[in-house]
Amino acid sequence: VRSLVCVPIVYEKESLGLLTVDNLHSRRPLTQTDVSLLIGVASQTAMSLVNARSFQKMQDSEKKYRELVESANSIILRLDTKGHINFLNEFAQKFFGFEEREVKGKSVVGTVLLEGETVEKEVRTLLERIQAHPEKRFTRETRSKRKSGKEAWIVWTFRPIYNSDGVIYEILCIGNDITDLKEVEKERRELELRLQRAHKMEAIGTLAGGVAHDLNNILAGLVSYPELLLMQIPEDSKLRKPIETIQKSGEKAASIVQDLLTLARRGVAVTEVLNLNDIISDYLKSPEFENLQENHPAVTVRTDLETDLQNIMGSPVHISKTVMNLISNAAEAMPDGGSVMVSTKNRYVDSPMKRYAHVDEGEYAVLTVSDTGIGIPEKDLDRIFEPFYTKKVMGRSGTGLGMAVVWGTVKDHNGYIDVQSTEGQGTTFTLYFPITRRQAAGKGREVSQEDYQGKGETVLVVDDIQEQRDVATGILEKLGYKVFCVSSGEEAVEWLKSTRADVVVLDMIMNPGMDGLDTYKEILKLRPGQRAIIASGFSESGRVKEAQRLGAGAYVKKPYLMEKIAMAIRNELDR
Known part of the structure; x- marks a missing residue:
C-alpha cells in the first residue's frame, strides 16, 4: 500500500463509522481530489445510515403499536374525517362479528352503529366538533349493532390523529361494552317503578278502605229500609216505583263499596277450593255476559281452557x-268490534320472571285475557290499576274501579299480574294464581288407580327444587312406590353407583350443574337401558327429544298431575 485515505462518517457530531480507501490495486497515488470525493461520499453514507436507522425504529414502533392495539381488550377503530372505517382491531372484529375487509371504507353508520338519519346527523356533528376543538375530550354512549343483529351499548372515547403536516386526517375511537351495566340499570329502574306502584296502590287502598267503612254505615238504611217498606205497601201504590228505584240505587252503591273493600284488600272474607275453568264457564252463562253481548254485538269471545x-x-x-x-274491559277496548280470547293453563315457573310484576318461582294456574283492541299507550301502563284513572282519562264506562278491583283481587290471592300491550294491536292480561292440590268440595271425581298403581317399585326423583321433590314423593308414595330423592344430576349419578332404581324421574332444567339430558347420558354409562321419564316446566325441547332418542320414556309437563305422572311411570315400567 503506497497511499491510504481515512474519512470519518459523521452525522450531527455523532461518529457513525470510518470510510477507508487504499491504492493496493490501482497503484495510483491518492490525491486531494480523492479525499474531497470521499468526504462527500462519507456525508451521503452518514445520511443513508441515519435514514436506515430511523426506518428500522419506525418499523419496530409500528409493530409494537399494532401488537398493542390488536391485543387490547377494547374496541379500537380509526375513522377518516367523513366517518368511514379505516381500521378496526381484532377485538372489535370478534365483538361485532365483522372481518376488517367487510367494513373497511364503509361508513360507521349502518355497520357498527345503528342505521338512521338521526344517527348519521349525530356522527357528522361529532366529527365536526372533534375537528373544531381537538384539544377537548369527547365521550359518547351509543347503541351499536353486531353482524348477528343483536344490539349492544358502547361507551366511546374519541381522539384526533394528525399527519406529518399537523392536519387531522383520522379519528381514533376507543370503545368498551357497557350492555350489562345498562341491563342492571334498567332492572334497577324497573324495580323502583314496581315499588313506587305498590306503595301508591297500598296508599290508595288504605284510603278506599276508610271511605268504604263509612259508606257501609250510611248505606245500611238505604239498602234495608226500602225492602221493609215494599213489604208493607200495596202492589198498586204510587210509592212502589220510587222506593224500588231507591232500593236499586242502594244496591249499586253497596256493590261499589264492595269494590272499594277489594281495592283496600279487606274484601276476601271467604276462601275455598275453586277452579278457574268453572268460574269462566259460569260467567259466560250469566246475565252480565248476556248484557255485555247486547252492548257489544260486534265482539266475539272465545275460550281455550286447559x-x-x-x-x-x-x-x-x-x-x-x-x-x-x-x-268487559277487553270488549270496551274494541268499539268497532273484535275478538277476546280467554284461556287457562297450568304453568310451572322454574325461575323468577321480571315482567310488569316480579313472578316468583312456583306452580300456578294462569288466566289470560287477550283482545284485538286499541291497546294501551306506554305512558298509561303504570297507571291502569289506579281507581278512576281509566274513566277520567280514557273514557271507559262503569264505576272506574274495575281494573283496581282486579289488582286488589290478584294481590289478595297471593298472585301476580302481567300486562303486555301494543297500541293499535291489543292488550293481554296474564294472571298467575298459586295452585292447591286439594279437591273442590263435592266436585272430586272418582278415578280408578288400577291402571297406574305402583307395585313397590323403586323410583329416584331428580329435581333441584325441594317443593317439586316433596310433591312427587307425596304422589308416588300414595300410589305404592318406594321413592328416593336427590337434588342434582351429580347426586343422581353417585346414588346410582351403589343403588338400583326401577325408574328415574329426571327434571330437565337444573341449576347449577348437569341438566336432565347430561345426567341421563352419565346414568346410561353406569346403567345401560335405565328406564327414565323426563319432567319440565317448559315446553318439550330438543334436549328432551334427544333424551328420548337415547331411551328415556314419556315427557311430563309440570306442575305434576297425579294421573299423568303415574301413567308415564307405569307405562315406562311396563314397556
Whole structure:
C-alpha cells in the first residue's frame, strides 16, 4: 500500500463509522481530489445510515403499536374525517362479528352503529366538533349493532390523529361494552317503578278502605229500609216505583263499596277450593255476559281452557268479578268490534320472571285475557290499576274501579299480574294464581288407580327444587312406590353407583350443574337401558327429544298431575 485515505462518517457530531480507501490495486497515488470525493461520499453514507436507522425504529414502533392495539381488550377503530372505517382491531372484529375487509371504507353508520338519519346527523356533528376543538375530550354512549343483529351499548372515547403536516386526517375511537351495566340499570329502574306502584296502590287502598267503612254505615238504611217498606205497601201504590228505584240505587252503591273493600284488600272474607275453568264457564252463562253481548254485538269471545287445570284457593265472588272486569274491559277496548280470547293453563315457573310484576318461582294456574283492541299507550301502563284513572282519562264506562278491583283481587290471592300491550294491536292480561292440590268440595271425581298403581317399585326423583321433590314423593308414595330423592344430576349419578332404581324421574332444567339430558347420558354409562321419564316446566325441547332418542320414556309437563305422572311411570315400567 503506497497511499491510504481515512474519512470519518459523521452525522450531527455523532461518529457513525470510518470510510477507508487504499491504492493496493490501482497503484495510483491518492490525491486531494480523492479525499474531497470521499468526504462527500462519507456525508451521503452518514445520511443513508441515519435514514436506515430511523426506518428500522419506525418499523419496530409500528409493530409494537399494532401488537398493542390488536391485543387490547377494547374496541379500537380509526375513522377518516367523513366517518368511514379505516381500521378496526381484532377485538372489535370478534365483538361485532365483522372481518376488517367487510367494513373497511364503509361508513360507521349502518355497520357498527345503528342505521338512521338521526344517527348519521349525530356522527357528522361529532366529527365536526372533534375537528373544531381537538384539544377537548369527547365521550359518547351509543347503541351499536353486531353482524348477528343483536344490539349492544358502547361507551366511546374519541381522539384526533394528525399527519406529518399537523392536519387531522383520522379519528381514533376507543370503545368498551357497557350492555350489562345498562341491563342492571334498567332492572334497577324497573324495580323502583314496581315499588313506587305498590306503595301508591297500598296508599290508595288504605284510603278506599276508610271511605268504604263509612259508606257501609250510611248505606245500611238505604239498602234495608226500602225492602221493609215494599213489604208493607200495596202492589198498586204510587210509592212502589220510587222506593224500588231507591232500593236499586242502594244496591249499586253497596256493590261499589264492595269494590272499594277489594281495592283496600279487606274484601276476601271467604276462601275455598275453586277452579278457574268453572268460574269462566259460569260467567259466560250469566246475565252480565248476556248484557255485555247486547252492548257489544260486534265482539266475539272465545275460550281455550286447559282440561286438567289445577285448583286454586280463593273467593269465587272476587275471582268471578275479576273475570267479568277483564272481559268487559277487553270488549270496551274494541268499539268497532273484535275478538277476546280467554284461556287457562297450568304453568310451572322454574325461575323468577321480571315482567310488569316480579313472578316468583312456583306452580300456578294462569288466566289470560287477550283482545284485538286499541291497546294501551306506554305512558298509561303504570297507571291502569289506579281507581278512576281509566274513566277520567280514557273514557271507559262503569264505576272506574274495575281494573283496581282486579289488582286488589290478584294481590289478595297471593298472585301476580302481567300486562303486555301494543297500541293499535291489543292488550293481554296474564294472571298467575298459586295452585292447591286439594279437591273442590263435592266436585272430586272418582278415578280408578288400577291402571297406574305402583307395585313397590323403586323410583329416584331428580329435581333441584325441594317443593317439586316433596310433591312427587307425596304422589308416588300414595300410589305404592318406594321413592328416593336427590337434588342434582351429580347426586343422581353417585346414588346410582351403589343403588338400583326401577325408574328415574329426571327434571330437565337444573341449576347449577348437569341438566336432565347430561345426567341421563352419565346414568346410561353406569346403567345401560335405565328406564327414565323426563319432567319440565317448559315446553318439550330438543334436549328432551334427544333424551328420548337415547331411551328415556314419556315427557311430563309440570306442575305434576297425579294421573299423568303415574301413567308415564307405569307405562315406562311396563314397556
